Amino acid sequence: MNNLHQFDVVVVGAGGAGLMAGLYASRGAKTAVISKLYPTRSHTGAAQGGISAALGNYEEDKPEWHTYDTVKGSDYLGDQDAIEFMTNEAIEAVLELEHMGLPFDRTPEGRISQRPFGGHTNNETGKPVRRACHAADRTGHMILQTLYQQCLKNKVNFFDEFQVLDFIIVNGKTTGVVAVELATGELHTFHAKAVIFATGGHGRIFEVTSNAYAYTGDGAAVLLRRGLPLEDMEFFQFHPTGIYKLGILITEGVRGEGGVLINGNGERFMPKYAPTVKDLASRDVVSRAIYTEIREGRGVNGRNYVYLDVRPESVINYAAMDGRTNPDGSPYTITGEQVLAKLPDIIDFCRVYLGVDPITQMMPIQPTAHYTMGGIPTNKFGEVVIDSRNTVFPGLYAAGECACVSVHGANRLGTNSLLDLVVFGKHAGLKAAEYANGVDFEKLPDDAEAAARSQFDSLRNGSGKENAFDITTGMKKVMFDDVGIYRTGAIMESAIDKILELKERFKHVRVSDTGKIFNTELLNAWELGNMLDIAELVAICALNRTESRGGHTREDYPERDDVNWLKHTLACKENGRIKIEYKPVVITKYQPKARVY
Amino acid sequence: MVWFGDEKIMEITLKVFRYNPEVDKQFHYETYTLEAEETDRILDLLEHVKGYNDGTLSFRRSCAHGVCGSDAMRINGKNVLACKALVRDVGATITVEPILGLKVIKDLIVDMEPFFDNYKKMLPYFINDSPLPPDGRERLQTPEQRARFDDTTKCILCAACTTSCPSFWASDEYYGPAALVTAHRFIYDSRDEGAAERMHVLTETDGLARCHTIYNCTNACPRDIQITKAIGELKLSSLTGRID
Numbered sequence: 001m002n003n004l005h006q007f008d009v010v011v012v013g014a015g016g017a018g019l020m021a022g023l024y025a026s027r028g029a030k031t032a033v034i035s036k037l038y039p040t041r042s043h044t045g046a047a048q049g050g051i052s053a054a055l056g057n058y059e060e061d062k063p064e065w066h067t068y069d070t071v072k073g074s075d076y077l078g079d080q081d082a083i084e085f086m087t088n089e090a091i092e093a094v095l096e097l098e099h100m101g102l103p104f105d106r107t108p109e110g111r112i113s114q115r116p117f118g119g120h121t122n123n124e125t126g127k128p129v130r131r132a133c134h135a136a137d138r139t140g141h142m143i144l145q146t147l148y149q150q151c152l153k154n155k156v157n158f159f160d161e162f163q164v165l166d167f168i169i170v171n172g173k174t175t176g177v178v179a180v181e182l183a184t185g186e187l188h189t190f191h192a193k194a195v196i197f198a199t200g201g202h203g204r205i206f207e208v209t210s211n212a213y214a215y216t217g218d219g220a221a222v223l224l225r226r227g228l229p230l231e232d233m234e235f236f237q238f239h240p241t242g243i244y245k246l247g248i249l250i251t252e253g254v255r256g257e258g259g260v261l262i263n264g265n266g267e268r269f270m271p272k273y274a275p276t277v278k279d280l281a282s283r284d285v286v287s288r289a290i291y292t293e294i295r296e297g298r299g300v301n302g303r304n305y306v307y308l309d310v311r312p313e314s315v316i317n318y319a320a321m322d323g324r325t326n327p328d329g330s331p332y333t334i335t336g337e338q339v340l341a342k343l344p345d346i347i348d349f350c351r352v353y354l355g356v357d358p359i360t361q362m363m364p365i366q367p368t369a370h371y372t373m374g375g376i377p378t379n380k381f382g383e384v385v386i387d388s389r390n391t392v393f394p395g396l397y398a399a400g401e402c403a404c405v406s407v408h409g410a411n412r413l414g415t416n417s418l419l420d421l422v423v424f425g426k427h428a429g430l431k432a433a434e435y436a437n438g439v440d441f442e443k444l445p446d447d448a449e450a451a452a453r454s455q456f457d458s459l460r461n462g463s464g465k466e467n468a469f470d471i472t473t474g475m476k477k478v479m480f481d482d483v484g485i486y487r488t489g490a491i492m493e494s495a496i497d498k499i500l501e502l503k504e505r506f507k508h509v510r511v512s513d514t515g516k517i518f519n520t521e522l523l524n525a526w527e528l529g530n531m532l533d534i535a536e537l538v539a540i541c542a543l544n545r546t547e548s549r550g551g552h553t554r555e556d557y558p559e560r561d562d563v564n565w566l567k568h569t570l571a572c573k574e575n576g577r578i579k580i581e582y583k584p585v586v587i588t589k590y591q592p593k594a595r596v597y
Numbered sequence: 598m599v600w601f602g603d604e605k606i607m608e609i610t611l612k613v614f615r616y617n618p619e620v621d622k623q624f625h626y627e628t629y630t631l632e633a634e635e636t637d638r639i640l641d642l643l644e645h646v647k648g649y650n651d652g653t654l655s656f657r658r659s660c661a662h663g664v665c666g667s668d669a670m671r672i673n674g675k676n677v678l679a680c681k682a683l684v685r686d687v688g689a690t691i692t693v694e695p696i697l698g699l700k701v702i703k704d705l706i707v708d709m710e711p712f713f714d715n716y717k718k719m720l721p722y723f724i725n726d727s728p729l730p731p732d733g734r735e736r737l738q739t740p741e742q743r744a745r746f747d748d749t750t751k752c753i754l755c756a757a758c759t760t761s762c763p764s765f766w767a768s769d770e771y772y773g774p775a776a777l778v779t780a781h782r783f784i785y786d787s788r789d790e791g792a793a794e795r796m797h798v799l800t801e802t803d804g805l806a807r808c809h810t811i812y813n814c815t816n817a818c819p820r821d822i823q824i825t826k827a828i829g830e831l832k833l834s835s836l837t838g839r840i841d
Contacts, residue, residue, distance in 0.1 A: 138664070141751075149721050512652040
């Protein structure tokens with residue numbers, strides 16, 4: 001294969017957002033989708049619960065309610081114009097997926113089935129509303145497969161198992177990317193007019209995470225190194241229900257179907273923390289509740305986990321206590337068969353990894369690092385913006401978890417991520433193609449691959465004193481313990497020192513594999529460099545924000561402070577130091593008020 | 598009552614198939630000893646060996662919990678996903694090899710192109726050129742119609758089935774179980790209109806007929822898809838001309 005390619009639009013990443021962007025961009029411009037994994041291995045495939053849209057197939061629902069729920073869920077940090085845009089596009093987006101063949105579960109009338117989900121409510125009654133459109137408990141898998149299939153049908157160009165290493169800027173404009181072909185170890189230059197990053201999040205900086213190995217924040221790290229800012233990096237979501245120690249996700253859908261959380265004393269504790277919606281409160285609220293129960297000694301057998309109980313008799317019992325009904329008003333009931341039919345994948349996870357049958361036993365769970373609210377700053381069309389005035393960077397776009405629009409603000413509601421992918425993936429693709437058709441290519445620099453080559457050379461020629469695995473383990477532990485659910489200034493300061501020390505030690509890593517073909521050791525070491533850069537930024541931004549909001553909880557600043565902190569953080573690297581600026585939150589309809597569930 | 602956090606620690610002997618195309622003329626096995634908890638995944642063991650014993654050991658993996666399909670391998674002779682096989686299921690003496698029937702590129706990484714080529718031959722995308730419903734909303738499908746093809750929607754393209762199939766090993770013409778599962782998913786989807794086209798693809802060669810009901814595929818599938826049954830339904834439809 002020739003190592004120089006030219007495309008109007010290049011998409012980096014082939015998960016839900018990347019595939020959607022590729023599908024739409026390719027209709028208007030010559031497009032390539034580059035991914036470090038085979039597209040169907042992307043982390044979108046792990047998403048379980050559903051994709052939200054106010055279809056109202058079971059009960060009354062409105063996009064306005066979806067907007068308010070998302071704004072409140074974001075702890076008022078989400079940009080309300082972008083949120084409104086997303087929720088208004090939601091119905092079309094979900095229907096488009098169905099028209100593409102996505103096999104949603106169905107209501108008895110044959111319409112798309114919807115289930116309740118944390119934080120999604122009927123704004124008039126305050127009770128949970130059925131808004132999450134689902135395909136069993138593998139909605140992400142179906143979205144990923146369907147979008148990949150549509151890309152195949154539309155003959156989108158794929159470069160599978162190519163790792164993008166660098167972003168090329170000429171005259172302040174997008175000029176392309178440099179990537180390594182994993183099968184050969186050869187560097188490739190992709191000359192482009194527009195580039196869309198859809199590279200996902202960075203949960204792998206934490207010890208216990210639901211995220212795939214691939215989630216090392218590559219897109220964000222590449223742009224950070226090129227001087228672009230990242231937004232709201234202090235905001236990371238810890239999902240309340242991960243399998244104890246493994247971090248494997250147990251979908252919020254379990255609680256949507258009536259599952260409840262039980263502590264070591266056998267008590268259902270969520271009503272203490274969220275009196276109205278209880279176990280279906282927003283994820284940060286539930287994670288803090290679990291963490292608090294564990295810290296105060298009420299974990300199971302004194303250990304750091306609690307139980308998630310979806311045994312039919314428990315579900316029926318607590319549903320009756322809550323007054324939960326079916327849409328026709330009858331009391332909510334469920335059988336073992338129904339649990340198995342609605343949540344087959346998580347039942348499988350529990351049986352395989354825990355030897356626990358959720359239908360007859362309670363599942364041991366703990367909060368797990370799950371989702372990156374922050375990321376590459378964009379406007380609502382997916383255009384990357386680089387300062388507090390939202391100046392657009394010509395030809396650069398981002399969508400999906402790697403982007404920060406911001407629709408999730410300080411905390412994301414479940415089912416809003418899959419929606420985020422398809423809405424902003426589509427618009428980034430459309431905008432990128434439109435832009436590409438209106439400009440010429442910038443001339444490539446003489447040695448576009450120099451920076452990428454130099455990064456690899458450093459990794460190959462390190463002294464070898466340090467072991468990459470040890471550094472990785474050290475970083476994950478520091479981040480999970482000290483920059484996790486509960487944060488304190490002094491502890492974070494020491495965490496930052498530890499991360500800087502790890503970065504110094506990283507310089508002494510030496511990749512022992514000298515080969516070119518599938519040099520996964522070199523790739524992993526490069527990814528570790530990304531993670532260390534991101535971890536440093538997350539810790540510094542977390543220390544910087546002296547308030548608690550959404551997923552960012554400061555024990556030394558426990559209150560939300562709208563007077564000083566109702567703003568987005570923009571952090572970039574300048575002369576080796578992190579520089580922090582701010583930009584305002586867009587508020588249209590909903591003034592911040594106390595956030596109670 | 599099961600208390601978690603008290604897992605037994607075991608001494609593991611891990612024998613791994615190694616092949617470096619840039620250096621080796623022949624494949625060979627390397628043996629590593631390490632400690633592991635009985636609840637560790639075989640993938641965790643491989644990562645440990647890669648981190649501390651031999652950085653050149655290469656394998657594909659991503660989600661680490663059985664949904665992405667990256668890490669299908671032969672472990673103690675059986676095709677499994679390395680991230681779903683636990684030490685306590687496999688034992689203390691473990692042999693790890695690449696899946697069969699696809700060319701080995703390096704260590705446990707095989708050439709997946711022929712596998713994906715077969716997938717693409719199935720017209721693996723929704724086909725319906727009829728007008729949308731007048732209200733522009735979802736095409737209707739009853740829960741029963743949805744259930745008809747539910748099993749085959751689960752496929753994660755891990756290749757455990759196809760590479761456990763002797764007919765696949767023996768013939769370049771046979772599409773293999775995974776491709777047939779993909780065909781099934783669309784043919785029996787009441788909304789899809791491409792059944793005839795796909796049946797033609799399946800029957801114009803021995804791509805379907807070479808299934809000899811050996812059943813290795815069903816045993817290997819980490820998603821518990823009833824593959825042999827699905828292929829049987831395709832064979833029946835190819836004979837009767839009926840999709841139901």
